[in-house]
Amino acid sequence: MMAADHSVPPSLSASVEGSFAYLTIRDRLPTILTKVIDTIHRNKNKFFEEYGEEGINAEKQTIGLLSKLRNELQTDKPVLELTDSLQDAESWNQYLQRQQRLQGDQESVSWFKSPWLYVECYMYRRIQEALWLNPPISDFDVFNEAKTQSFYASQQAVMALCTYLEDVRKNMEKLSKNLLLEHFNTLLQVSLWGNRCDLSISAGQDNAQKTSPIESLNSLQPFILVNDSSMVWSTLNSPQEPGESGTKTADRVDIVLDNAGFELVTDLVLADFLVSSGLARQIHFHGKSFPWFVSDVTVNDLQWTIQQTMGANHKWVSKCGFQWRNYLKEGVWHYHEHPFWTQPHEFCDMAADAPELYATLQQAALVLFKGDLNYRKLTGDRDWDHTVGFSTALRGFGPAPLCSLRTLKANIQVGLQPGLGEKLTSQDPTWMTSGKYAVIQSFCQKSE
Known part of the structure; x- marks a missing residue:
C-alpha cells in the first residue's frame, strides 16, 4: 500500500457556520428535516391503509423523534449515540467517541462545534434511525417523491442522451480512435x-436537467477548472497487468454513484458506452444502503430508473432500459452496497476501517467518484490551499487509479493553478458553492 502522508493536514474546513449554494448549512439541515417530517405526515393515510393503527402510531412516533432531532440541531445540543440495531450503529458510536477524544473532555461534541461533514452525515443517519425504530414504516424512503419528480422533470434531457448513445452504438465498429475519444x-x-442535479444542496427544491445535455457542453467548457480526461482515457487504454502488452480493455471500471434522477441516467449511459465500445469489460456501481443526502442512489433507485426507461414511450430510451437490465442480469454490470459509504469517514480511513471495501476497489482498473460529497471525503473536507496537489489531499488513499467528477458545491478545491482560486474569488465569491464550476480530477498512482 502507498505510504500515507502523515504530515499534519489542515484543519477540517468548517463547522456548521459554513455555507453552500441556496441555503447556509444551519438553515439547510433544518429545512430538509422539516420536509422529511412533512412527507411522513402527508403519507399518514397510506400508512393507515397498509398497516392500520400500527402505521398511524409509527408515523406519530417517527415524527416525534425527528422533531426532537430538529430541536437538537437548531439549539446546539450534544451529538447522541445511536440506539438502533442496524449493523453500522457501533461504528457510528465509535466515531463519536473518536470526535470526543479529538475535542477533549471539556465539553460534549455538539452540532455547531463539530465538522460539518460529520454532522451532515449524522443527521441523515439519525433520520434512518427514527424510521428503523418504528416498524412497520422502517423501509419508507422519505426522499423518494423528490427523486422521482426530478427524474420526470428531466425527460427531454434523458431522451436526447439516449438518442445520442444509440447513434454512437450504430456506428461503433466504424469509429476511428479519434472519434471514439471524442464520444x-x-x-x-x-x-x-449531471452532478449539478443535487437535491441535498437545493434542500429538495427542483433542480432537474431540462435541456439537452449534449448541446450545452461547448458553453460549459470554460467552467471546467481541472480537466484530466486525457489521463482517464490513457488509464482505460493502458495494459492492465505487466506482460499483457496487447490488452487495451480495462477489465473493470467502478463508479461510486452520487445522485438518482438525471445524474444516474448520465452515469448509466457512460457505463453503457464504456462496455459497448470495448473500453471496459465490467462496470461495478457502488451506491448507498439507505436513503442518504436526499437524492443519493440506492438499489431501489437503480431498479426503478431502469424500469422507467424500459417502459418509456420513446424507442431509444426504452432500448437503453432493456439493455441496462440485461447488463445486470448477465453480470456485465454489478451493484454493491457497503456501510462505509453512509458513514462520515474520510476515504483515507477506508483501508483501516473498511479493508474489505478497499480490497474490492483495488480490483478496478479505474474508479470514478461522482459528486461533491465524495470529493469532500476524498480530500478530508479540509481547508487545503487551492494549489495543493490532489494526490497530497488524498492522504494516501489510492486503491486504484481514480477520478473525481464533481461540480463545486462546497468550500473546498485543490489542484488549481497558482492564482486561479484568488482570481475566481475576486470575480465570483460563490464559485466554490454555486455548482457553476466543475473538475475532472485524476490520480493514477495505484497502491500496492
Whole structure:
C-alpha cells in the first residue's frame, strides 16, 4: 500500500457556520428535516391503509423523534449515540467517541462545534434511525417523491442522451480512435455536469436537467477548472497487468454513484458506452444502503430508473432500459452496497476501517467518484490551499487509479493553478458553492 502522508493536514474546513449554494448549512439541515417530517405526515393515510393503527402510531412516533432531532440541531445540543440495531450503529458510536477524544473532555461534541461533514452525515443517519425504530414504516424512503419528480422533470434531457448513445452504438465498429475519444469525452462531461442535479444542496427544491445535455457542453467548457480526461482515457487504454502488452480493455471500471434522477441516467449511459465500445469489460456501481443526502442512489433507485426507461414511450430510451437490465442480469454490470459509504469517514480511513471495501476497489482498473460529497471525503473536507496537489489531499488513499467528477458545491478545491482560486474569488465569491464550476480530477498512482 502507498505510504500515507502523515504530515499534519489542515484543519477540517468548517463547522456548521459554513455555507453552500441556496441555503447556509444551519438553515439547510433544518429545512430538509422539516420536509422529511412533512412527507411522513402527508403519507399518514397510506400508512393507515397498509398497516392500520400500527402505521398511524409509527408515523406519530417517527415524527416525534425527528422533531426532537430538529430541536437538537437548531439549539446546539450534544451529538447522541445511536440506539438502533442496524449493523453500522457501533461504528457510528465509535466515531463519536473518536470526535470526543479529538475535542477533549471539556465539553460534549455538539452540532455547531463539530465538522460539518460529520454532522451532515449524522443527521441523515439519525433520520434512518427514527424510521428503523418504528416498524412497520422502517423501509419508507422519505426522499423518494423528490427523486422521482426530478427524474420526470428531466425527460427531454434523458431522451436526447439516449438518442445520442444509440447513434454512437450504430456506428461503433466504424469509429476511428479519434472519434471514439471524442464520444468518450462527450459522455464523461455529460456525467460530470449531471452532478449539478443535487437535491441535498437545493434542500429538495427542483433542480432537474431540462435541456439537452449534449448541446450545452461547448458553453460549459470554460467552467471546467481541472480537466484530466486525457489521463482517464490513457488509464482505460493502458495494459492492465505487466506482460499483457496487447490488452487495451480495462477489465473493470467502478463508479461510486452520487445522485438518482438525471445524474444516474448520465452515469448509466457512460457505463453503457464504456462496455459497448470495448473500453471496459465490467462496470461495478457502488451506491448507498439507505436513503442518504436526499437524492443519493440506492438499489431501489437503480431498479426503478431502469424500469422507467424500459417502459418509456420513446424507442431509444426504452432500448437503453432493456439493455441496462440485461447488463445486470448477465453480470456485465454489478451493484454493491457497503456501510462505509453512509458513514462520515474520510476515504483515507477506508483501508483501516473498511479493508474489505478497499480490497474490492483495488480490483478496478479505474474508479470514478461522482459528486461533491465524495470529493469532500476524498480530500478530508479540509481547508487545503487551492494549489495543493490532489494526490497530497488524498492522504494516501489510492486503491486504484481514480477520478473525481464533481461540480463545486462546497468550500473546498485543490489542484488549481497558482492564482486561479484568488482570481475566481475576486470575480465570483460563490464559485466554490454555486455548482457553476466543475473538475475532472485524476490520480493514477495505484497502491500496492
